[in-house]
Amino acid sequence: xxxxxxxxxxxxxxTAGTGLLAATRAQAKVPQATEEDTxxxxxxDTTRCVGCRACEAACAETNQLPAxxxxxxxxxxxxxxxQTAFTVVNRADAPGGxxxxxxxxxxxxxxxxxxxxxxxxxLDKQPTGPVTYDASKCMGCRYCMVACPFDVPKYEYxxxxxxxxxxxxxxxxxxxxxxxxxxxxxxSGALTFGKRHVLLxxxxxxxxxxxxxxxxxxxxxxxAGGTSFMxxxxxxxxxxxxxxxxxxxxxxxxxxxxxxxxxxxxxLWPPLLMGLYAFSKRRDEVAAGEQGHDQxxxxx
Amino acid sequence: MASAHAGALGQPSFFxxxxxLGMSLPEYLRSLITPFNLVAAAILAVGVPSLIYRFAAGLGxxxxxxxxxxxxxxxxxxxMTGVVLAAGGFTIGASVxxxxxxxxxxxxxxxxxxxxxxxxxxxxxxxxDLGRPWNIVMALVNAGAAxxxxxxxxxxxxxxxxxxxEFTVPFFEWLGWRRLHAxxxxxxLGLTVLSVMFSTMHQSALGSxxxxxxxxxxxxxxxxxxxxxxxxxxxxxxxxxxxVESALSHKVFARRMEGQPHVDVxxxxxxxGKAGAIVAFAYFFLKxxxxxxxxxxxxxxTGYGALFLVExxxxxxxxxxxxxxxxxxxxxxxxxVAATLTLVGIVLxxxxxxxxxxxxxxxVRYVPSWMELAVSLTLVTxxxxxxxxxxxxxxxxxxxPAFSHDE
Ligand code: SF4
Ligand code: SF4
Numbered sequence: 001x002x003x004x005x006x007x008x009x010x011x012x013x014x015t016a017g018t019g020l021l022a023a024t025r026a027q028a029k030v031p032q033a034t035e036e037d038t039x040x041x042x043x044x045d046t047t048r049c050v051g052c053r054a055c056e057a058a059c060a061e062t063n064q065l066p067a068x069x070x071x072x073x074x075x076x077x078x079x080x081x082x083q084t085a086f087t088v089v090n091r092a093d094a095p096g097g098x099x100x101x102x103x104x105x106x107x108x109x110x111x112x113x114x115x116x117x118x119x120x121x122x123l124d125k126q127p128t129g130p131v132t133y134d135a136s137k138c139m140g141c142r143y144c145m146v147a148c149p150f151d152v153p154k155y156e157y158x159x160x161x162x163x164x165x166x167x168x169x170x171x172x173x174x175x176x177x178x179x180x181x182x183x184x185x186x187x188s189g190a191l192t193f194g195k196r197h198v199l200l201x202x203x204x205x206x207x208x209x210x211x212x213x214x215x216x217x218x219x220x221x222x223x224a225g226g227t228s229f230m231x232x233x234x235x236x237x238x239x240x241x242x243x244x245x246x247x248x249x250x251x252x253x254x255x256x257x258x259x260x261x262x263x264x265x266x267x268l269w270p271p272l273l274m275g276l277y278a279f280s281k282r283r284d285e286v287a288a289g290e291q292g293h294d295q296x297x298x299x300x
Numbered sequence: 301m302a303s304a305h306a307g308a309l310g311q312p313s314f315f316x317x318x319x320x321l322g323m324s325l326p327e328y329l330r331s332l333i334t335p336f337n338l339v340a341a342a343i344l345a346v347g348v349p350s351l352i353y354r355f356a357a358g359l360g361x362x363x364x365x366x367x368x369x370x371x372x373x374x375x376x377x378x379x380m381t382g383v384v385l386a387a388g389g390f391t392i393g394a395s396v397x398x399x400x401x402x403x404x405x406x407x408x409x410x411x412x413x414x415x416x417x418x419x420x421x422x423x424x425x426x427x428x429d430l431g432r433p434w435n436i437v438m439a440l441v442n443a444g445a446a447x448x449x450x451x452x453x454x455x456x457x458x459x460x461x462x463x464x465x466e467f468t469v470p471f472f473e474w475l476g477w478r479r480l481h482a483x484x485x486x487x488x489l490g491l492t493v494l495s496v497m498f499s500t501m502h503q504s505a506l507g508s509x510x511x512x513x514x515x516x517x518x519x520x521x522x523x524x525x526x527x528x529x530x531x532x533x534x535x536x537x538x539x540x541x542x543x544v545e546s547a548l549s550h551k552v553f554a555r556r557m558e559g560q561p562h563v564d565v566x567x568x569x570x571x572x573g574k575a576g577a578i579v580a581f582a583y584f585f586l587k588x589x590x591x592x593x594x595x596x597x598x599x600x601x602t603g604y605g606a607l608f609l610v611e612x613x614x615x616x617x618x619x620x621x622x623x624x625x626x627x628x629x630x631x632x633x634x635x636x637v638a639a640t641l642t643l644v645g646i647v648l649x650x651x652x653x654x655x656x657x658x659x660x661x662x663x664v665r666y667v668p669s670w671m672e673l674a675v676s677l678t679l680v681t682x683x684x685x686x687x688x689x690x691x692x693x694x695x696x697x698x699x700x701p702a703f704s705h706d707e
Contacts, residue, residue: 080367113512119450120438137438140431142370143449146658147512154367155431157360162431247514252446258508258527259448261501269497273398277489280400 039110039129039228040174041196042183043203044103046233046240049190051075051089051101058185059087062170078241081105083154086167087182092239100233102240106131106152106167107220107227113251117147123164129228130169138164149224149246169228196228203232225250318474318693340681347678350671354428362671368659369666376654377676378425380506381647382418384537388545389415389463390499391538397492403571406563407546409470409696414545416463417686419456421679428675448508455502462495473703474694481703503534510653518657520599520608523590532586536579537646543572543639553697566632573627573635580620580642587612604657611652615645
């Protein structure tokens, strides 16, 4: 068959159009760290945590999960969140003897890896701050679990219609103007709920007022592009089960380059390939025209 | 099926000729009892119930997936490897249709058929792996456009459709539907452009998936350019797959090829060997560049380093030299060995990225359950059986002579 010059140009034009469309769309949908100043956050001051695990109990109650184990035995081993426990408190040795405790849950990243990974937007960053999950959209690919640098999303492997489970930042309570249940339940003032930028200043104030005590870093200020839950501590953060070495780049930007390729492919490939085709066609015609020459010569 | 009765009465029937290869039903059934088929039946006897059990009892009961290892054999092998081994479809299609490399014409149809079957098997594996497979339609309405997986979902879907359309050309020849056949044959060029486009995108996007795991994928494998690595290795896999496949099918189906125009497999293999040498060497060089960029030299002396060296030196560099040697001296055997090694290397690469070197710092390793293994084996077996069934009936290894003047 032959594709005339007109048809060729039309084909190139149409594909270029779709390519550009896809490009703008991809850009529009990349979750951005927008208006992070006004977003809500929680400051976890691990030096004030007494390890009572009231937050675990309150979380379980609010999310209709089984009550957390009683007694201090559980603090002997490091625990991870699970499909039935959205937050857990871990213990570490304090400098000078005694204990330090650190609560762990979804950090509600400003530009969440999980939401950018999700192909169906079942996990989504709400403009109000929380990263929420909608099981009715989820297809269960578990890419969110692969992507989250804090190993937060957990899966109901035993269920026939399994869900991804994780802390919701009590999005519903927040919508009613209430703080998250864990913050409400905390008796020791280890958890503070408020605007993220205010909390960040408060965190730094606490560090600067006791510089020889605190680790000079707010965990969550920059991790994965910044998170809503932020931590200060006088023991290394890793001791409290917060992963070290999480890159500071917002995670969606890690894939942005590669995702910029498809529009380019859609735009450039068809004309390029058709060009190649026209070239090889022409070559054959020339080869056929030349007498006494074997066509194979031209195929290398 | 009504015509089966006519066949039994001794008249030529579609069913008897086209499905039973001209035998009567008892004859045909008896011809099925071969050692190969017995092994295949044994695999299916374990795998099919495992697959059913997966849907009846859930992922937790049938797999060893865990909170730390959300992806196992079904993604790492069925999906990642299945798709890359099917890359022969677009590589050869492009060579023949677009680059005008007519000497590869004879292997275009088997390559496309392999790709088509490969993708269907990969999709079945994926459906088994998805926790909520019925929601797969959500990928069409809820665009998670920032997700590499969204791109893969779309491209795999589109590409499988393109492969289906490409496959209808021999299929309609088989049925003798001339009008439709002519239409589709005219569309082949356009379809090939689409197949290259979709393949470029999703073969590389399979690598992009891991861009989001900088702290989880071992530094020897994590690179910001992993998507380019995946694309180049897909082309390499396509070339190698076609070499191995053309060798096998021309042996296995030798009897069926009798009386057909002669296809010079040796010449084709040498041509492919040249391409293989170049692409394999480029790929090796890229892998090296990845180590340099990632400052990952230190890891080469660890156990993971050994695994990496086996993959890149043993199964990319060595084959690239073998390819070159074979192509230069016209040694078809060398090229076939090189192609086989390369395929093992690429399979190992996909498994390394998605399973062995993933979550490498985690204390507990993932080992697939026997049911996961059985299902994966079953998918491969069904693929081979389908390929053979179709090759034995439809004009795959050659064009139907009755149609060759329709161009
Ligand atoms: S911590 Fe993990 S699950 Fe929570 S928002 Fe961030 S990426 Fe998502
Ligand atoms: S498992 Fe569900 S929520 Fe997680 S990425 Fe896949 S579709 Fe999204």
